[in-house]
Amino acid sequence: MRRRRSRSSGLMEKYTSDGGLTLTSMMDILTTLLFFVLKSYVSGGEVTVPPPGVTLPRSSVNADMHTSVVVAIDHDSIILGGERVATVHDAVASDELMIAPLAQRLTEARQQMDDLDDKKGVKRETARLATIQGDADIEFRVLQKVMYTLDRNGFPDIALAVLKKA
Amino acid sequence: MRRRTQRKALKVNTDLKLMPLMNIIIALIPMLLLSAVFLEVKVIETSLPRDADASAAAAQPATPPLDLAVHVRANVYVVEGHGIDALLVPRRPGAPAPDSVATLQLAQALRNITAAHPDTHDVRIVAEAHTRYQEVIALMDVARAAGLVNAALEGAAPETAGGI
Numbered sequence: 001m002r003r004r005r006s007r008s009s010g011l012m013e014k015y016t017s018d019g020g021l022t023l024t025s026m027m028d029i030l031t032t033l034l035f036f037v038l039k040s041y042v043s044g045g046e047v048t049v050p051p052p053g054v055t056l057p058r059s060s061v062n063a064d065m066h067t068s069v070v071v072a073i074d075h076d077s078i079i080l081g082g083e084r085v086a087t088v089h090d091a092v093a094s095d096e097l098m099i100a101p102l103a104q105r106l107t108e109a110r111q112q113m114d115d116l117d118d119k120k121g122v123k124r125e126t127a128r129l130a131t132i133q134g135d136a137d138i139e140f141r142v143l144q145k146v147m148y149t150l151d152r153n154g155f156p157d158i159a160l161a162v163l164k165k166a
Numbered sequence: 167m168r169r170r171t172q173r174k175a176l177k178v179n180t181d182l183k184l185m186p187l188m189n190i191i192i193a194l195i196p197m198l199l200l201s202a203v204f205l206e207v208k209v210i211e212t213s214l215p216r217d218a219d220a221s222a223a224a225a226q227p228a229t230p231p232l233d234l235a236v237h238v239r240a241n242v243y244v245v246e247g248h249g250i251d252a253l254l255v256p257r258r259p260g261a262p263a264p265d266s267v268a269t270l271q272l273a274q275a276l277r278n279i280t281a282a283h284p285d286t287h288d289v290r291i292v293a294e295a296h297t298r299y300q301e302v303i304a305l306m307d308v309a310r311a312a313g314l315v316n317a318a319l320e321g322a323a324p325e326t327a328g329g330i
Contacts (some may be wrong), residue, residue: 023184037198057303061210138316141295144321159209
């Protein structure tokens with residue numbers, strides 16, 4: 001009798017858990033997810049988000065973005081460094097290729113960059129890079145005028161921002 | 167009896183305490199997902215046609231440069247250059263980008279040209295005022311796929327002035 005009782009109490013001990021959750025498998029899932037999310041972060045080049053209202057065109061190109069002056073063009077405005085400097089309507093209405101308000105702001109930006117280079121004690125760059133974030137639907141004449149204005153105001157190297165095709 | 171009680175008291179729970187780690191990870195994952203940028207922004211480096219190119223061309227080398235250009239016209243793309251016959255590819259007017267047939271024909275034409283002139287890497291995309299930006303980018307993609315990696319943008323004649 002005593003032997004039977006001791007055997008049954010041993011089985012009870014073996015099959016009875018303490019009621020805690022088994023978290024190891026969930027930890028595995030979460031750890032994998034964490035690594036995936038960390039890996040999907042952009043680790044190289046410049047990270048940029050187009051301003052609201054700008055849908056970048058899609059392209060198969062694979063070159064990373066570099067730090068530069070950014071000019072965004074949406075349906076209404078031409079934006080330099082996040083600040084609206086001219087309207088598309090005015091730019092299109094003018095017969096001139098140069099967009100005067102944009103040219104003025106670019107000259108100021110260029111001057112600031114040169115001053116910064118002087119303070120750092122490095123040689124001034126003769127040609128600076130500018131990136132255009134244009135909406136896919138804008139007309140070429142607007143892009144043409146922005147590119148011309150950039151070129152004539154010390155930013156002859158121009159990069160066109162696009163979304164990579166899947 | 168006393169010995170058995172002592173053995174019970176010394177029993178240690180060796181399970182890892184995972185709850186604090188779980189809490190950290192559960193807080194970290196939504197934060198990373200919210201701040202992650204899943205859109206990959208890339209760039210196409212380009213420039214305007216240079217005056218220096220014109221002066222170099224004026225030096226008149228033994229073989230004149232090809233000066234390859236893809237013109238966007240109302241109903242047609244025109245591929246032309248020095249020493250090659252102009253090639254016309256139908257274009258759907260008002261389309262935001264070349265259709266698949268036009269893309270294939272353009273790609274084939276440009277590949278034939280680069281095969282015949284292996285040193286050619288430059289092309290001018292000559293767009294009209296109302297050409298959509300997406301179409302210009304699509305044409306640059308087609309040219310790049312054919313080996314013409316240096317694409318310069320140029321406005322069509324009526325709006326052109328000062329080298330662009």
